[in-house]
Amino acid sequence: MPPIDCEDQELLEGFLTETTELIEKLDDDLITLEKASDDTELMNRIFRSIHTIKGASSFLGFDLLVKVAHKTEDVLNRLRKGELVVTPEIMDVILEATDLVKLLVGDIKAGDIQEREIDGTIAKLLPFLSENAGAAQKAAEPVQPVSETSPAQSVETPVPDAQTSPEVAPAPEAVPESTPPSQPQPAPVPAPKPATDVAPKKAPAPPKPADSKGDDLSDNSTVRVDVKRLDDLMNQVGELVLERNRMIQINQDLQQGEAERPDFQEEFGKLTKRMSFVTSELQMQVLKMRMIPVEKVFKKFPRIVRSMSRDLGKEVDLQIFGEETELDRSVVDEIGDPLIHLIRNAMDHGLESPDERVAAGKSRVGTLVLAAVHEGNQIIISIKDDGRGIDTERVGRKAIEKGLLTEEQLAALSQREMFDLIFLPGFSTKEKATDLSGRGVGMDVVKTNIKKLNGLIEIKSEKGQGSEFILRLPLTLAIIQSLLVEVEGEVYSIPLSSVLETIRVDQRKFHMIGGQEVLKLRDMVLPLIRLQKVFNVQQRSESEDFCYVVVVGAADKRMGLVVTRLVGQQEVAIKSLGNYLANIPGIAGSTILGDGRVTLIVDPVGMIEGNE
Amino acid sequence: MQDALVPVKADDAHGELIQLVSFNLDQEEYGVDVLKVREIIRMPVVTRVPNTPHYVEGVINLRGKVIPIISMRKKFGLMEAENDKQTRIMVMDVEGELMGFIVDAVSEVIRISGSEIQPSPAVVTGGIDQECIAGVINQAERLLVLLKLEMMFSRDEKKFFSGM
Known part of the structure; x- marks a missing residue:
């Protein structure tokens, strides 16, 4: 510097x-x-x-x-x-x-x-x-x-x-x-x-520098923490110290052969419980400190919407709900861009001009609702407009025009898959690129960033009534809920946020389509990946007829991971593999299990991409 | 710690005393700068990491930190050997990253003066890449190969690590 x-x-x-x-x-x-x-x-x-x-x-x-x-x-x-x-x-x-x-x-x-x-x-x-x-x-x-x-x-x-x-x-x-x-x-x-x-x-x-530079300015290298939260934290640490002392004591007793005492086991059991209680409290406290209200991102938007509505000659009423919803700073840092693109998209493609709206029997002023809400371990952000909705026919035609897919492929698509077409890189329904949109980049950015966060995107749209983009994001990236699976003796961990369901199936029900193993799941054809193959795990035992398929989703894609056995669910802290091993395909990081062993965290997003 | 390292290195050529940790690998003795070595541990359970170069044995949990483990034998193209009671992992600082290296045995810390380091004779080390050899130390009854950790991985390997 x-x-x-x-x-x-x-x-x-x-x-x-x-x-x-x-x-x-x-x-x-x-x-x-x-x-x-x-x-x-x-x-x-x-x-x-x-x-x-x-x-x-x-x-x-x-x-x-x-x-x-x-x-x-x-x-x-x-x-x-x-x-x-x-x-x-x-x-x-x-x-x-x-x-x-x-x-x-x-x-x-x-x-x-x-x-x-x-x-x-x-x-x-x-x-x-x-x-x-x-x-x-x-x-x-x-x-x-x-x-x-x-x-x-x-x-x-x-x-x-x-x-x-x-x-x-x-x-x-x-x-x-x-x-x-x-x-x-x-x-x-x-x-x-x-x-x-x-x-x-x-x-x-004016809005231009605000979009890009604003991000830099609100960068989060320092935190302001409520003193009360710090006090709480100190209390927790105090308790932890007490429990540690107790543990040292118990260890001494053990050394002196007092383990035979009838109440020893009970004592130890109690200590374990208290320790686990205190640490999870502590974890929550620290997590809370890393949390910042989503307002931090949201408050840029009135400004952007104002300038866009002036440029586009549209009248927009932006309503923001749930800006006090808190989420991890690392997530907050990442969602700014995708949200800007989604808002631009809604302003430019979704909402009609005042005259069109009146002609369609709607009020002159369009409504754009930006809302955030917690749901379990996730935060759900939705961007909803009451504009013209996604015209799937037009989207389909464009996709064919641009050579992104063929007629037959198009015919086979479901309504949902049609919506997903807009995420294809290079896709745009605009004839001409403008400053605001039309390059076919925006939605691709949205998809990429949301995938990076292990999030999911869902689109709801009705022609003439408007569209809603729903983002489901994990609250934090540091500690995640994960599903532990076993692949021929090796244990891997899959982020639960990407797991949609798990099923036990007979391997004979797998089909082969164009060299790709698939499973017919309800009305969906699910491509399969054998973790054993991608991770080169040595076959240990005779392969059984039955195995488990973990259905994972990233952004708009679904895929099934074939594993030998499900081990269980656990909350794990993500550890990086260091610079040297940072970029292994299909591996997002590692974590340490209760027995001190390292387990690798599977990167479903990377898997899905790699398979494309 | 980093600061302390500088004078030692700078004075290599001027006969200052430097300290080396010596270890064995397939009957040869090697040495690395003691300041690069963080700790020496026994073999723990190593978790295999798929799709990595063959000499990456996997990763271990070093008191809450996950570090990669490299087999020195495999890295240097030597015969593989069973791990035994003597087998150790030397946790070393390679350009700011902690890494563990599996060696046959760790023997001692020795002091030598910089003037004792000789440039390595062209073909003395068989399969070992010449690049990571800083020199050879020829003392009365022993021959020690001095390794330069920062040259352990060639540029291609680094590219592989970081740009896959």
Whole structure:
């Protein structure tokens, strides 16, 4: 990390944590503000956030950041004083400025401060600061009906220190040509490319950095833990220490030959129970600390939906439920992207334009419901729209057009399998790729990420009524419920989250289709994989007629794993196999069983992929 | 620990004392830098890992950590041997990763001065890859092959490990 001009690393870290939090909140607040522009409390909070960011960054000497924050603050100040009125256009600019702040903070965080082009954004802010803000507002956005209040304001002086950044271009003419801050950007962020030649008010640019950069910002290298949770943890550890002492005592008794005592066994049994109780409590506590509310991901979405609905000319009511649902941070980190794609998908393909909706007898405003809920050891996230639903016929035709499958194959597909077609890489019903969709990548990303998390995707859709995408994800990736199976004497562990069912079958019922062993299971033809073969396990005994098939699913695929025997269910902690053995096909990791032996965890996802 | 390693290595050539753990493998004696060796354990139950290079015996549970086990004999293309009472696993630090190596027996820790290390004669070691031999130590009645752990796995092997 190249040294930042800041002696006190701790100070810097504090700054970053605080700023990141403020920015996250800011995005949310700004969107809310647009809807409730007369909420002074909210307005003040937004102002304070930006003010804090400005203050802290000037203290640490981040000049670029100060400049941007400062101008934004000025505009906000005028809004706060009622000198300006909240309009979508002002919000666009403020949001863009917030994005720039994010970008700059991101740079600082990455330890790599670069000269970024900030004048463009600042130039957009300036018109709102000039003496005749009302007029500037008019000049910049001719379409926008100027609010009645603005002429009155023109008398008032601009905020006192509006001139602190001398190099800023004179405002009015800078506006039309101001491009988003895209010039020298070696950063991984794709330069916000739209609207380079279009008038700035149409610019769909702001959301772009928010999508990609926002992720970086909310990265989770530090945790804030409730003190109460820490206290609880300490209590648990205290109990564990007591139990350990008891264990040492019992061991001493054993050494001294007191094991014959009648109550010894009972004592030991009790200790075992208490130990197991305390450790599972402890496990829960630690797990809880790793949990963060899914809100962390969800709160990005109002912003994305807002900008998309503006771009697409659709009216959308986004409803979010269950944002307080907690799940493991590792999962939270991974679900952001798939959810964005699913939301984009719903906005672009699912929901119709207001006119179409009216024509179809629906209300003008489409509804998009994002909900999270716990169910056992899983979290279920659903994205539901009341749009046009998936047109399976069209999907099928497209798939054939694109050469992804043949007529005969299509004819054999069930309704569900038809839905699954949209997950094929390269699949898109759009004729032309746009900025938003049509490249056939999005749903593939969704599938890949969900698979990576050992999750499942389910699609429900009715033509004309809307679609629902349901994601089932494990709560945590560190400790999992697993099914232990035996393959010719070797024990393997299969994540229970992927297991759909287990069946005992006669091997003579297996069929061979094109070199692939399959099993007819109810109305489904299940491809089979013999673990013995993929793992090269030596045959130990005569093969029996009966064996067990573990039906596993990953994302949208199903498959049967053939094993010799089922051993049982156990909660296991995942251990990595280290760098050297990290990428063995079909193996996700390892775990240690009660007897101290290592057992490998099967990776059903990899298996299914490998078999394709 | 890492820091302590540096001066020893740097001074190899200047006659500074270095400490080696010596072990036996098919009648030859080998040595590795003592600072690379974390611990020496007896053979525990090894869990086989499928689809790995033949010299990977599997993985073991080392007090809650899962580490890979490599058979030195197989790695060096020597005859396989039954494990016996002398068989040990040397848990060593190979470029930041803990790995266990099965050896016939571990004998002792010896001190030698850097000047005693001679470049290895071209064909002295039969099947062993020349790359991982740092040199040969020729003392009065013994010949010791000094191994360089970081060269244990060729680039291709590393690629195999990490990019399958």
